[in-house]
Amino acid sequence: MRDYVIRRALLALLTLAIVVFVSFILLRLTPGDAVMQKVAAGGLVDPSRIEQFRHQLGIDDPVMVQFGHYLNGIAHGDFGTSFQTSRPTINEFGSALPVTLELGVIALIFSVVLGVPLGIWSAIRQDSPSDYIGRTIAVLGIAVPSFWLGILLIVYPSIWFKWEWPRGSPSLFTDTATNLKAFIVPGMVLGFASSAYVMRFMRTTMLNTLREDYIRTARSKGLVERVVVMRHAVRVSLLPVVTLIGAQLGVLLGGSVIIEQLFGLAGVGQQTFIAVQARDYPQLQTNLLILSAAIVISNLLTDLCYRLLDPRVSY
């Protein structure tokens, strides 16, 4: 087992290295650059001045030279300065991270709070109308486009109740009430799709578990159905569902780009989106590195969990 973990960890590092290298090269291929992006606005600009600024940012060097500088920087713990804000990219990421984390946590909580009970309920009433309702709700979670739902939730409350969601990412600690008001709805929109997966997975796991022998044993012992369900089946079914949550990370990060944009929350998703538009290579590099590392680690943990659950499968 230990060997397996080490081996997987090393391989994960290799994956990460590939990601970093490829994304670095890809970015330098994008037409337009950070200076052009500033110029986009004003019109009358001196071409030699553009070159001067390019040189200042270091983007006129050949690509491999730039990559060398980049690696050198990383070795010294320097992840570069954002072309847009002139601040260290790590700091920028750090200030955006809490927003996405909070969104993600709310999304996960919502998906569990909605998905798990719905899944259990649907499982114990399999093939009844309640089951159909439950499954329909779940599939709706998958089918409704999150950006559409977000727009509807922004516009119609404002039309009907003059209600709006606070923008500007108020702090959770100093301004808790406003913060919650700002994050609840986007978090729920983000979590709606996840809740569908959680619900369905919970349902199928429960169904499988309920068929197991030891459940029949519990029933034949005369235990009340609810005790059977709650004490035995649910506990066992929860574990695989937990692994599913880990696998949602990539989905959440992608979804957060749109949701953060719509609701005006300065999270990592929005930051990355804007960095692409602004050709802010250092910021993008850092964000991609950290996000990829997070996903790789999360996949690693998920794999390990699967392995723990089912040692029969040889990887």
Add this chain to the structure above:
Amino acid sequence: MSSSDRELREAARIFKEQQRQRVTKRLSRRRVLSGSAILAAGGILAACGGSSKNSSSTPSGGGSTAAPSGSATAAGGGGSTAGGEIPAPLASLEYVKKYNWRNLKWGGTPYIGGTLQAAGFPPPDWNLMTTQTLTQFPPYYNGLYYSALHAGLDLDTAAIEPDLVTKAEHSDDYLTWTFTLPQNVYFHDIDPVNGAQMTSADVKFSFERYIDTSLWNLPLSEVDHITAPDPYTVQFTLKTPALKFPDALALPYYQVFNEKHYDNQDKFKTQPIGTGAFILKDSKALQISHAVRNPKYWDTARWLKGYENAKLPFVDNYVSTYYSDIASLEAGLRGQSVDCADLEGQLPSVLEDLLKANPKLQVTTDAEWALTPHRVFLNWQNKYFSDVRVRQALSMALDREQIVQVALGGAGVAASSPVPYDQMGLDGPPALKDMGKYMQFDPKGAKDLLKQAGYEDGFNFTAQQASATVPSWMTLVQKFWKDIGVNMKIETTPPLGTTTALQKGTFDAVLSNSEGSVLGYDIDQVMRPMFGVGSAANYAKVNDSELNTIMDKIHSSTDPDEWTSLAKQAFDTFNKNQDVIYVHGFHTWYAAQPWVHTIANTYYTTIANYAASNYRNVWVDDTAPGGRGGKKATA
């Protein structure tokens, strides 16, 4: 000519007459230069509440300018309280009523204190040498000149005004310009400047940096050197005479800063320290920024009767929040957390939405000016478009009036040109029918011209455009061209892609909402860069020798009358040669809640331009929600 065009001209003429009779000739202590040019069309970069969902700033407007009709006049009529309703002849226009246009009240009793919450665009950095988010700087800085702010629509005044200039003089040959600075101006009390007094050394230093370091040096290329003979006098010596040199100084790039500030580059890029009405406390890029009143701000409400010595700004706090798309901005306006917003690129249909929810919303625009153009850049290096007959045909295929009706809900001007009518000494916008035969809707004539040019069966080409969605004016242009056999495929590229294509010339055509604009206050500043042969900003590679000759003459002219007549020639030539197809002009709008007062209304454009966005003149009365209004001033 359509009835709305005719009504418009008539109304404008009457209104101008009334204004002329009303304006007092009392000179303020700052004399406005004669013959100085008028503000260019709005176009604010990355204007609040955006045009683009992609939130990369899109430039807007520019490219159109106007000249004043001559004489020096008073700046702002102190005491005239024109405002509120749009004056009578314009008020009867159909779309004025429909969209609830009004001028903001400029007068009354101010309310001191409170918070103004504007929809804005907190920029990622505050580096004056490179930034393009120009509307976000004016609350914190001052320049030498800025776009004029007047009570109501005071059409006889120049469109730029002195800001940090108390007196301006120029030599007879227009080569040397001497400006006197006020003596009571101090920078914000922030390290490393710490409230130092502003002197001519700061002005000299700032402009020298703009010339030798910034991205925006080209408009100052006529400057030979700058001297500061005493602490309150600064002198610019030019290489060639410039009739309207202050127009260059009034460009929103050129704010005055202090040498110590610049020397600390980290600080310079992250914290504005200027002489402006507000001090920035914190700012999160593309999120929200908070600013407080500058207690030592030098300007008073000279224009406000009874309160001429009241210190500006009126409000205590200024908050700017970013709205990524129009739906959330509308929600903000309905929910009343947004006090004022630039709706610049938005179409009238959006206004209808807003007015439904909030009929008291003040929508201001210049009723008679719709100078921000929608245009099509045709690349002259493409074999079709270098032929003047093809361009003329494409222009004639367009039913501009119908496009204005459908795409702009009637609120726009079909007779659009890079030469605004003021610079030609006209009283009102010309009618479309007076712009020559190539601007008239004549599909048969268009087809004939195409046939003459050898393209009887039409041709195909691809055009790029940069908004996330294809606006209806573009689909209409596409339809009209299809009707004469020209098939234009529209490709959406992200804004940076379109700009890069413009810069590199790798395009057939670009449908421009505002891309490719050049900022400027007069046709020399704008037309020559855009259409002059060899100019960096001549993206379409226009090579019109007739127009070139006229523009060269304008550039070296030092006679205002000659300038005016040359402007008319430029206008006629442009209409004839259709170097760039100007489809129509649209109004830029601003929305302000009923409790907001005196957001300045500038000459050619709406409120949220560079100068007015300093918000120094704004007050918020006590009907503002959330208790954030001010308190009524005691006289």
Add this chain to the structure above:
Amino acid sequence: MTSIDAALPAVAALPRRQSRLSAAWAAARKKPLGTVCLVVIVIYWAMAILAPIVSRTGYNEPLYGPPFHGPSWQYWFGTDDSGRDVYSRVVWAARTDLLVSLITSVVGVSGAVLVGLISGYFGGLVDMLVQRLVDAIQALPGLILLLVVVAIFGTNIAIAMSVITILTIPIGARIIRSDVLQLRQMQYVEAARSVGAGDWRIMTRHIFRGVMPTAIVLATIALGANLLVEASLAFLGMVSSQYPDWGLMLNSGALGTMEQAPWLAVVPGLAITIIVFAYSMFGDALRDILDPKLRGIT
């Protein structure tokens, strides 16, 4: 062990007369929701294929009616900002959206099958390398990768389709691979090998068939998921097309006029929701029929 093999005894037990058709009918009766969804899918596809007949105008006809006209007898879903008939645009857009999702899913799942087969069957170094590549692709959040690619290569819909296809492969490949790993141990594979069947034969004949049910289920999941991804991209302005597309329709000016012209924002969103719902539910039903054991894959 595979569904087909498991079904064999059941099929053998059926009375001779019963045809595949009635087997299908029986299945349909057991899964009413799934059947309804299949009908919905068929309707959508009919709409797309018969677009020139079913719609009332061409796909881009400005000034067909007055702009922002509400739903009425003349304009069933109203008109948009250029006066185009929204109903017709929705119908034409079905072509774009359904085709995009079909191509990306079919090619993507085929790719996943290929990769999963090779990776799972051969194991060893091949497996490791392929897995690393798969992991690398999966490591980047998909939407962000799409943004970067679009920034480089432009907003042509073909670009977006290629990337979406590539992104479909890793997830599918993993699942297929674990299937293959299980199948590999199966006794009949041993048996086939002992008879002298070559690797290639084993792979194509036995394992491939064994993987089919999973692949079909994956395809139905992908159909819905990829449609959503493409719609999101269009909404963000990262995809442009001269043909209508539901995501693009949501984008174009619909957002600023939701109070006076709500149909512009509501109709395309509903169109997307309904078809993705149908794909997902139908996929569920299919999965239940093909192999109840597959219920584990969400």
